Amino acid sequence: MASQHDLEKITTQVRRDIVRMVHKVDSGHPGGSLGCTEFFVALYFELMELHGKFSMDGIGEDLFFLSNGHISPVYYSVLARKGYFPLEELNTFRMLNSRLQGHPTTHEGLPGVRIASGSLGQGMSVAIGAALAKKLNKDKHIVYSLHGDGELQEGQNWEAIMYAGSKKVDNLIATIDRNSQQIDGNTEDVMALGDVGAKFKAFGWDVLELENGNDLQAIIKTLSEAKSRIGKGKPVCVIMHTVMGHGVDFMMHTHAWHGKAPNDEQLQRALAQNQETLGDY
Amino acid sequence: MRKYTDQGKKDTRSGFGAGMTELGRKNPKVVSLCADLVGSLKIEQFIEENPDRFFQVGIAEANMMGIAAGLTIGGYIPFTGTFANFSTGRVYDQIRQSIAYSGKNVKICASHAGLTLGEDGATHQILEDIGLMKMLPGMTVINTCDFNQTKAATLAIADHEGPVYLRFGRPKVPNFTDPDQEFHIGKAVMLNEGKDVTIVATGHLVWEALQAAETLEQEGISAEVINIHTIKPLDENTLLASVRKTGCVVTCEEHNYLGGLGESVARTLTLHHPAPQEFVATRDTFGESGTAEQLMEKYGLDNKAIRKAVLQVLKRKA
Numbered sequence: 001m002a003s004q005h006d007l008e009k010i011t012t013q014v015r016r017d018i019v020r021m022v023h024k025v026d027s028g029h030p031g032g033s034l035g036c037t038e039f040f041v042a043l044y045f046e047l048m049e050l051h052g053k054f055s056m057d058g059i060g061e062d063l064f065f066l067s068n069g070h071i072s073p074v075y076y077s078v079l080a081r082k083g084y085f086p087l088e089e090l091n092t093f094r095m096l097n098s099r100l101q102g103h104p105t106t107h108e109g110l111p112g113v114r115i116a117s118g119s120l121g122q123g124m125s126v127a128i129g130a131a132l133a134k135k136l137n138k139d140k141h142i143v144y145s146l147h148g149d150g151e152l153q154e155g156q157n158w159e160a161i162m163y164a165g166s167k168k169v170d171n172l173i174a175t176i177d178r179n180s181q182q183i184d185g186n187t188e189d190v191m192a193l194g195d196v197g198a199k200f201k202a203f204g205w206d207v208l209e210l211e212n213g214n215d216l217q218a219i220i221k222t223l224s225e226a227k228s229r230i231g232k233g234k235p236v237c238v239i240m241h242t243v244m245g246h247g248v249d250f251m252m253h254t255h256a257w258h259g260k261a262p263n264d265e266q267l268q269r270a271l272a273q274n275q276e277t278l279g280d281y
Numbered sequence: 282m283r284k285y286t287d288q289g290k291k292d293t294r295s296g297f298g299a300g301m302t303e304l305g306r307k308n309p310k311v312v313s314l315c316a317d318l319v320g321s322l323k324i325e326q327f328i329e330e331n332p333d334r335f336f337q338v339g340i341a342e343a344n345m346m347g348i349a350a351g352l353t354i355g356g357y358i359p360f361t362g363t364f365a366n367f368s369t370g371r372v373y374d375q376i377r378q379s380i381a382y383s384g385k386n387v388k389i390c391a392s393h394a395g396l397t398l399g400e401d402g403a404t405h406q407i408l409e410d411i412g413l414m415k416m417l418p419g420m421t422v423i424n425t426c427d428f429n430q431t432k433a434a435t436l437a438i439a440d441h442e443g444p445v446y447l448r449f450g451r452p453k454v455p456n457f458t459d460p461d462q463e464f465h466i467g468k469a470v471m472l473n474e475g476k477d478v479t480i481v482a483t484g485h486l487v488w489e490a491l492q493a494a495e496t497l498e499q500e501g502i503s504a505e506v507i508n509i510h511t512i513k514p515l516d517e518n519t520l521l522a523s524v525r526k527t528g529c530v531v532t533c534e535e536h537n538y539l540g541g542l543g544e545s546v547a548r549t550l551t552l553h554h555p556a557p558q559e560f561v562a563t564r565d566t567f568g569e570s571g572t573a574e575q576l577m578e579k580y581g582l583d584n585k586a587i588r589k590a591v592l593q594v595l596k597r598k599a
Contacts, residue, residue, distance in 0.1 A: 056354060057354060057355055058355070059355065105382065106383050107383070107384065115350060115351075115379060115383050117378070119377075119378045122347050122374075122378055122379050125345075125348050125350070125379070126351040126354075126379055128344075128348050128351060129348035129351020129354070130351040130352070130354045130355060131351070132336065132351070132352060132355075133351065133352045133353075133354060133355020133356065136312070137355055155343070159344035160348075162339070162341070163338060163339070163341065167336075
């Protein structure tokens with residue numbers, strides 16, 4: 001178990017990684033990445049049971065699937081900081097011949113990634129398949145997934161949500177990043193999602209609300225509660241309310257930084273707000 | 282000419298079902314998924330014998346493809362089942378992202394392909410699926426000709442690592458290939474050696490090609506007939522050796538002439554041995570309601586159409 005202090009140090013360093021990665025190639029998605037940084041750190045450094053070494057089948061360990069693949073910067077940073085691949089490889093993000101493609105993929109063989117994602121709405125189906133395989137393998141470990149809230153506008157999600165509720169896929173914890181932002185603006189203006197938790201409940205899920213999805217302790221508490229509800233006949237959904245761009249003041253509370261990189265001056269401001277803790281890559 | 286006997290008409294989808302039953306017994310990693318078409322895919326026996334290895338997903342094909350991709354991660358070999366239309370066009374992006382680009386070992390098994398679906402009409406008759414699937418990097422594309430070959434192919438693809446599209450049909454058609462055949466992915470089957478023209482056929486048109494060749498023989502024309510069950514990867518060696526001998530080719534498929542077997546053959550010939558070619562295929566059109574036989578005749582996919590195409594290609598060769 002990592003201490004609160006250790007987790008905070010990792011979180012700050014991951015934020016630095018995110019803004020430096022997108023700044024270097026002048027592309028990528030910092031907003032959603034920053035908003036989910038605490039979640040990724042809590043998941044990989046506190047909550048998940050993981051083998052030290054990556055294997056595609058993931059038998060005997062917890063699995064995680066990122067459905068909203070555009071927040072690859074936070075995913076790559078956390079995977080590298082967890083030791084799945086060398087830190088210096090973060091230097092190659094979105095560059096030619098890199099394993100760190102703009103959106104995550106298995107195609108280049110990057111350890112830690114089990115499915116291509118980024119074409120939205122497909123990750124929950126894949127997570128369900130992996131959860132069914134765990135049941136067939138009598139493997140008691142958990143499958144976690146993360147989805148954007150705007151992503152729920154894709155119809156395939158509702159096929160998957162209906163399946164998981166109907167077929168009692170109760171070894172799955174799907175977290176929704178409820179930042180209420182998408183490319184064209186507020187989710188409720190673009191295509192209102194309304195009460196997401198009520199929708200999941202209506203489809204037979206156990207639903208937990210996480211009011212402050214940028215608070216490490218709150219995430220650990222709620223996700224631990226979610227873990228305790230595994231194996232009880234219902235898939236578990238965590239509605240995680242986050243602030244897009246969290247930790248970099250000028251990127252917060254706006255969708256403007258969904259897919260935009262900071263310039264040199266903005267990078268320095270962002271880094272000044274997140275002082276180096278574990279060493280830059 | 283070599284004689285082929287119809288052992289009794291059977292549907293190719295039942296060959297798939299028989300293959301699944303056998304796989305269920307011998308390969309514990311094989312799992313089956315279906316989108317509310319169990320009876321159409323003939324997988325009742327597999328389900329009865331392996332209830333834990335069957336996943337009924339309801340009328341939700343996109344979710345089925347994603348679940349199949351996820352099942353491979355735990356080491357399973359998923360066989361998805363629905364009509365060809367809903368196995369491909371409806372879920373192209375799911376196949377592209379979650380299966381093909383992700384390199385997942387999913388077997389996409391598609392019944393009711395082509396016009397011979399019959400009375401349901403064009404909404405359900407896909408004539409573009411071979412093209413859609415062969416365009417995907419890493420995808421193997423197979424279209425079997427009868428019950429026995431479909432069963433053999435179903436068994437063979439379980440042992441092949443990588444995504445596969447297996448296409449078969451609805452109607453009962455002559456069952457003429459060896460019941461104990463071994464199926465080799467990517468290896469064409471020489472059905473009849475000839476010297477004047479090469480007829481390359483896939484799926485239901487293989488039997489029609491044999492009928493056409495018999496008629497042509499009576500007319501003094503010696504046709505070589507090749508069953509190309511695997512459209513990708515294409516057996517270019519067998520194709521080229523034959524066309525080098527005969528000097529011309531007729532391709533036959535229950536598919537649009539854009540994007541199908543014919544275009545794969547044309548590309549191969551253009552690169553290595555240009556020769557006259559005629560296409561027995563649909564002409565960039567949708568289908569319509571009717572019996573399978575009526576449709577095959579109207580859209581020029583029967584043995585009469587193949588004979589006509591042979592006579593045409595022979596004129597061009599001369």
